[in-house]
Amino acid sequence: MISITRAVRTPALARAVRGLSGSAIHRDQQPARDNAHESTTHFGFKTVPSDMKESLVRGVFSSVASSYDVMNDAMSMGVHRLWKDHFIRKMAPQPGAKLLDVAGGTGDITQRFLEYQDRVNGDSTSSVHMLDINPEMLAEGERRFADSAWVHDGxxxxxxxxxxxxxxxxxxxxxxxxxxxxxxxxTRPEQVVREAYRVLKPGGRFMCLEFSRVENPVLAAIYDFHSFNVIPRLGEAIAGDRASYEYLVESIRKFPAQNEFAQIIRDAGFTTIGKGYENLTFGTVAIHTGYKF
Ligand SMILES: C[S@@+](CC[C@H](N)C(=O)[O-])C[C@H]1O[C@@H](n2cnc3c(N)ncnc32)[C@H](O)[C@@H]1O
Structure with a gap:
């Protein structure tokens, strides 16, 4: 059963963005640091009032929830599955571990974590708490696990x-x-990481899988073409929603590069090993890890 601590439904992105006044938005393709103390922030390449971003993001995911899993496979040609498999193998959770899966969405990480515990550790005591800002995304996750022994076993x-x-x-x-x-x-990635630090036990581990920077210029150009031309078209064809997928692509370019995000993790109090991240698929995505000692 979903325990709804806060659920505010918002219109889909296209309607939300259409409703914004032109003067509240400008387009900016530069990567941006967190604007925790500023009155504006980025929403893709648009600049919007900081207090508006949360509801705009919620609108995006309300809009894409029902087609999210199909679109993930189409956009990444299935590769997101390999990234997520690797993420859990790298986590290598101990038997009995309690995982907080934040922005858990439709449950890809939760499923892999519990499969790993069952298969590799023969463990039936570990658990996952899935948290997401969007009730529609979380409802997709709840549907996915509704008949599973994991839900029945609590x-x-x-x-x-x-x-x-x-x-x-x-x-x-x-x-x-x-x-x-x-x-x-x-809106505030630094605040997210600080909250992660607070809720982890000493010895606990923060792990983040996120789109990142492709450094090779030739590959970066191919990746840009795919991102800005193919993905929005796929969004339109499969999900009937071009605007949400334009936002998702733009938001990738606005997120800090690998080394900047590693520093944010250290600033929150975590210890990193080496540079603190691993690039996958030429840096298309990176896994950042921080240890709470
Ligand atoms: C791209 S989906 C990822 C879902 C899942 N983790 C996966 O890998 O397939 C991003 C998720 O982040 C959630 N989200 C966005 N902002 C959030 C916030 N401030 N707090 C919690 N979840 C958030 C969205 O609702 C959405 O479900």
Whole structure:
């Protein structure tokens, strides 16, 4: 059963963006640092009032929720599955581990975590708490697991909530924290990482899977072409929603590069090993890891 701590439905992105006055928005393709103390922030390449971003993002995911899994496969040609498999193998959770899967969406990370525990550790005591700001996305996750033994055994719980304010979660509750393709949508990534630090137990691990920077210029050009030309068209053809997929592509370019995000993780108090991240597929995505000691 989903315990809804906060659920505000908003219109889909296209309607929301259409409703914004032109003077409130300007387009800016430069990567941006978190604007925690500023009155504006980025929403893709648009600049919007900071207090508006959360509802705009919620609108995007309300709009894409029902086609999210199909679109993920189409956009990445299935490769997102390999990235997520690798993410969980790298996490290598211990038997009995409690995972907080933030921005858990339709449950790809949650499923892989529990499969790993069952298959590799023969463990039936570990659990996942899935949290997402969007009730429609979380409802897709709940549907996916509805008939599973994991739900019946009480190993999955669901909460609608904001990664920036984990109000319902006490300090030092979880052994591991995951956020996959979620943090770039948050208004204040620094605040997200600080909250992760607070809710992890000493010895716990923060892991983030997110789109990042392709450094090779030839590959970057091919990737840009795919991102700006193919993905919005796929969004239109498969999900009937070009605007949401334009936002998703633009938001990738606005997220800090690998080394900048690694520093944000260290600034929150985490220890990183080496440079603190691993690039996958030439830096298309990166896995960042921080340890709470
Ligand atoms: C691209 S989906 C990723 C879903 C899943 N983790 C995956 O890898 O397939 C991003 C998710 O982040 C959620 N999200 C965006 N902003 C959030 C916030 N501030 N707090 C919690 N979740 C958020 C969205 O609702 C959406 O479900």
């Amino acid at each position: 190993r999955i719980s669901f909460t609608v909530g904001n990664a920036e304010h984990l109000e319902t979660i006490s300090d030092e509750t979880f052994d591991a924290y995951s956020i996959a393709f979620g943090i770039r949508n948050c």
